[in-house]
Amino acid sequence: MIEIKAWAAQLAKKLQEAFGPRLLFLGYQGSYGRGEATPQSDIDIVTILDKVGLPDLETYRRLVRAQPQGELACGFLCGQRELSGWPRYDLYGLLLDTKPVLGDLHTLAPKLTEADAREALRIGAANLYHGAVHTYLYSGALEEALPGLMKAAFFCLRLWALLETGAYHASKKELRGVLPSREKALLDLENLPVGEAYERLIRWCGEILAPPTDAA
Numbered sequence: 579m580i581e582i583k584a585w586a587a588q589l590a591k592k593l594q595e596a597f598g599p600r601l602l603f604l605g606y607q608g609s610y611g612r613g614e615a616t617p618q619s620d621i622d623i624v625t626i627l628d629k630v631g632l633p634d635l636e637t638y639r640r641l642v643r644a645q646p647q648g649e650l651a652c653g654f655l656c657g658q659r660e661l662s663g664w665p666r667y668d669l670y671g672l673l674l675d676t677k678p679v680l681g682d683l684h685t686l687a688p689k690l691t692e693a694d695a696r697e698a699l700r701i702g703a704a705n706l707y708h709g710a711v712h713t714y715l716y717s718g719a720l721e722e723a724l725p726g727l728m729k730a731a732f733f734c735l736r737l738w739a740l741l742e743t744g745a746y747h748a749s750k751k752e753l754r755g756v757l758p759s760r761e762k763a764l765l766d767l768e769n770l771p772v773g774e775a776y777e778r779l780i781r782w783c784g785e786i787l788a789p790p791t792d793a794a
Contacts (some may be wrong), residue, residue, distance in 0.1 A: 579617045580647055582610040586679045589623070592641045594680070600628045602658060603681035612749040623653035624676045626686055630657040633784045635745045662685055667698035670737060692741070699737040700787060706730045708782035710776055720772050727779060731764045738786070 590604045608622030611617040623642070627634060635655075640650045654672060656664070669687055676683055706727065713723045732750065739756055740746050747753045750765055757765075764782060767775035 579615060579619075579733050580621065582606055582621070583679075584622070585645065586623070589642065589645055590680045592644075593625070593638070596641060597627060598632070601624045601680065602628060602686060603678070603683050605678045605680075605683060607653070607671070607676040607678040611675055614749060619650070620665070621647065621653075622650045623651055623655075624652070624672060624683070625655040625682070626658060626661055626683070627655070630655065630660075658686060661698065664688075666690055666694040667701050670695060670698045671733065672739075674740075676747055686782070695737055695741055699734060699741065702730065702734040702737065704753050704785035705781040706734060707780060710779045710783070714776050714780075719788075720776065724767060724772065724775060728767055729762070731767075731779060731782075734783075735761055735764060 586604065586606050590601075593601050593604060603624070603626040605624045606622060607624055609619040625638070639657060642648050645651065664687070667689060669690060673683060673687055673690065702731060709730065710727055713727070714720065717723055732753075735753055735757065736747060738761060743756055745756075747756055750757060756761060756763065760782070763778060767779065770778070
């Protein structure tokens with residue numbers, strides 16, 4: 579398994595040599611950012627350039643692939659103008675989960691609000707609800723699909739906890755310390771009968787999506 583800080587610093591140096599001041603930000607996220615990586619984990623890199631053209635992508639791909647275990651690299655790359663107009667609901671994981679190596683991502687991206695977080699949670703819950711229902715109806719591999727649904731639930735739970743506590747908890751370990759029992763159970767659905775796991779997941783997403791009841 580790589581040492582992520584050294585790996586990312588090495589890549590940052592190569593990218594600076596190739597792009598100069600056009601390289602505005604480099605960081606890493608995902609399982610390496612959360613301290614949960616295994617030798618098989620992807621290396622999730624976040625990169626922002628002033629602008630991006632096909633020759634830039636060719637250069638970037640070559641430099642990343644030349645890194646040790648570069649075949650495991652993936653992640654997010656865009657230009658500054660595109661980042662400034664990126665849908666805000668999709669920026670939460672990028673801004674809150676990325677460990678900086680070079681530059682400050684928060685100065686490049688739009689400032690996010692509580693309303694943006696609530697919209698991000700609703701969109702995540704809607705996608706998860708649809709994914710769980712569609713899988714239960716049409717897939718013959720319910721158990722095999724459950725880990726992917728649980729991963730999506732984990733991302734939703736981070737937003738739920740942010741809205742409830744005012745703090746961002748990036749890892750499952752951190753979340754377990756702040757989630758109430760109903761939400762915490764969604765982190766361990768593999769321990770339940772498969773039907774009950776899907777039922778809990780769908781019910782929780784439905785409650786997130788339901789409009790608030792007007793007070794009498």
